[in-house]
Amino acid sequence: xxxxxxxxxxxxxxxxxxxxxxxxxxxxxxxxxxxxxxxxxxxxxxxxxxxxxxxxxxxxxxxxxxxxxxxxxxxxxxxxxxxxxxxxxxxxxxxxxxxxxxxxxxxxxxxxxxxxxxxxxxxxxxxxxxxxxxxxxxxxxxxxxxxxxxxxxxxxxxxxxxxxxxxxxxxxxxxxxxxxxxxxxxxxxxxxxxxxxxxxxxxxxxxxxxxxxxxxxxxxxxxxxxxxxxxxxxxxxxxxxxxxxxxxxxxxxxxxxxxxxxxxxxxxxxxxxxxxxxxxxxxxxxxxxxxxxxxxxxxxxxxxxxxxxxxxxxxxxxxxxxxxxxxxxxxxxxxxxxxxxxxxxxxxxxxxxxxxxxxxx
Numbered sequence: 001x002x003x004x005x006x007x008x009x010x011x012x013x014x015x016x017x018x019x020x021x022x023x024x025x026x027x028x029x030x031x032x033x034x035x036x037x038x039x040x041x042x043x044x045x046x047x048x049x050x051x052x053x054x055x056x057x058x059x060x061x062x063x064x065x066x067x068x069x070x071x072x073x074x075x076x077x078x079x080x081x082x083x084x085x086x087x088x089x090x091x092x093x094x095x096x097x098x099x100x101x102x103x104x105x106x107x108x109x110x111x112x113x114x115x116x117x118x119x120x121x122x123x124x125x126x127x128x129x130x131x132x133x134x135x136x137x138x139x140x141x142x143x144x145x146x147x148x149x150x151x152x153x154x155x156x157x158x159x160x161x162x163x164x165x166x167x168x169x170x171x172x173x174x175x176x177x178x179x180x181x182x183x184x185x186x187x188x189x190x191x192x193x194x195x196x197x198x199x200x201x202x203x204x205x206x207x208x209x210x211x212x213x214x215x216x217x218x219x220x221x222x223x224x225x226x227x228x229x230x231x232x233x234x235x236x237x238x239x240x241x242x243x244x245x246x247x248x249x250x251x252x253x254x255x256x257x258x259x260x261x262x263x264x265x266x267x268x269x270x271x272x273x274x275x276x277x278x279x280x281x282x283x284x285x286x287x288x289x290x291x292x293x294x295x296x297x298x299x300x301x302x303x304x305x306x307x308x309x310x311x312x313x314x315x316x317x318x319x320x321x322x323x324x325x326x327x328x329x330x331x332x333x334x335x336x337x338x339x340x341x342x343x344x345x346x347x348x349x350x351x352x353x354x355x356x357x358x359x360x361x
Contacts, residue, residue, distance in 0.1 A: 188213075
């Protein structure tokens with residue numbers, strides 16, 4: 001069995017989607033009878049992590065659209081048993097690979113990029129011709145189905161995976177507490193890309209909640225981890241709200257320090273509106289941090305509809321503040337049921353979805 005995967009980023013990538021794609025590639029490579037998985041990433045900002053022995057990771061497409069086009073088309077001319085399109089924007093290339101190889105074509109759906117009708121008419125036509133769609137969440141499957149015409153019940157739901165053994169409950173690191181002046185502070189945390197195009201993560205709502213929260217808990221601090229082009233606006237907003245001294249922006253965090261930063265938090269809060277799922281919720285819970293998510297997007301599913309944490313409507317400031325205060329009263333500890341998202345369970349779901357597609361073709 002040979003599988004071609006066209007994707008945005010995976011090994012050497014950053015963020016939740018890159019992590020999801022790494023897990024996906026590892027699961028595919030571990031399939032019984034899988035001889036080779038060929039993956040062509042679009043970007044790779046960091047050095048790639050160790051890859052499975054039967055993964056061919058083609059990096060000649062890095063560095064621009066035309067380089068990627070050449071690399072993807074070069075890989076697409078071979079024979080495959082499955083073509084997996086790792087982003088809806090790559091569907092025209094994946095469709096060409098399917099035509100040449102006569103293999104079934106599966107489309108991955110992550111989040112807001114698939115929630116609205118695609119701007120490209122060709123992509124809108126091609127989504128009806130895929131053999132299968134795999135979605136990171138029910139909310140993404142529902143929103144994609146509403147405009148694409150692909151039946152929601154036919155979309156396999158493959159939520160994020162968490163490698164629980166890499167996290168765990170632990171103390172707050174004194175050196176990081178000192179680094180940010182957090183000694184004696186109650187810490188709230190949000191972690192994510194601070195992009196002008198992704199203002200749905202809930203950082204604005206958190207900043208707006210801080211003045212009232214500080215009245216209730218004067219020793220409160222808010223840690224915003226991550227970086228992006230929207231960071232200057234958010235820093236300015238914190239100052240304008242009079243909470244600048246209680247809000248810390250860390251910038252980019254290296255992977256090796258992420259778990260220790262989660263453990264600084266007394267509650268992880270991300271009242272988002274546009275997350276396809278929200279891998280950060282799993283990371284926070286895997287570190288034993290009480291977690292608050294929004295009811296309007298995939299965060300609800302990351303918390304198993306409230307079984308693993310607290311759900312709030314981000315459009316209701318009073319509800320958000322009450323949820324945060326309730327989370328601060330929760331004991332630290334990994335919630336029972338988080339193992340649903342453990343990597344071995346993800347592997348089983350991914351492999352079953354792939355085999356279903358191939359049996360139907």
